[in-house]
Amino acid sequence: MAFLVTFLILFAFWIFMSGQLDWWHLSWGVLSCTLVAVISHDFLFKDIKSKGRVKETTLFFAYVPWLIYEIILANIYVAYLALHPKMLDLIDPHIIKFKTRLKNDFARVTFANSITLTPGTITVLIKDDYFFVHAINKSAAKSLPGNMERRITKVFMEE
């Protein structure tokens, strides 16, 4: 099952990458996709028996537009800071440390990447349940564990 799904995903990717539909390219595609799927079909679906993977993926794609909106806000903020003539008065950088509720590894990766892409904060280090985040000033740090962690908890259905 995992082998078949991996093979189909790889083959769709092959078709879009090559763009040719004659039998020569397709047969090479079948050969190489089979080889890669035999070697690595247990990477992509480690726990395929766990339920709710489809719902999780759908919720994740619903999370992406909000993330892009936040990224645009972050870039406008960085542009404002970079072009401001008295920039050194506005920034007050600190590394802040807080505890997270997320247990799943993939949820933690998503949370760390989202922190990096939203206004004024970047993740430095994750060390046993503690996130170390570099915030550019105190008002950027104020919004931190709250709203975004709640959204990611909702996506990955923890608790």
Next chain:
Amino acid sequence: MEGFFLAVTLALCATILLSLYRGVFGPTVFDRIIGAGFIGTKTIILLLLMGLIYDRIEMLIDLALAYSILNFIGTLIISKYFIRKGAR
């Protein structure tokens, strides 16, 4: 439209020159590494624009994809290599 592409290419080259300052004179090693990574991102976009100007986009997209993967892996490996106490 090709004039517009050439103008965008020249502006990107000016951005590369700005970040090359940090790449050469950056006070720490890590400033030089991000300088290199930042120039690498601009290079991906420059490859795509060159492909549109010369009408060979289908060849240069593959090169740009390979170059983006190479840039990412290069940054990761170099950052692993420079973990030292008091690196300057």
Next chain:
Amino acid sequence: MIIGAKIFMIAGLFFFTTAAIGFLRFPDFYTRMHATAKGDTLGTLFFVIGLALYTLHHGFHWFSIVNSIKLISIAVFWFLASPTATHALLRSALESDLVPWTKDKKVIVAWPPKRRK
């Protein structure tokens, strides 16, 4: 289509330029990383959307659709890769004792701060 492509490319160019200016002006390594990590990602996304719109302006042939999907896949890959490279660099900088620039000398602050009564 072409006007949309121009607008997206000029927006991407604006974010690249502000990221480079921030990269020159910010006081230390960690704050410079703020500029590059965000500006790179959004600039690449905007440029790639603009180029995909320009690729599609002759009409929806098979090859133009395939080319625009490849272009979007570059942006998706870069969305995953750029924050990861940022974490790797920041972590190796913190582990090699590169002290962040702060106004008071406290570097690591626990969050959320304890309320005073």
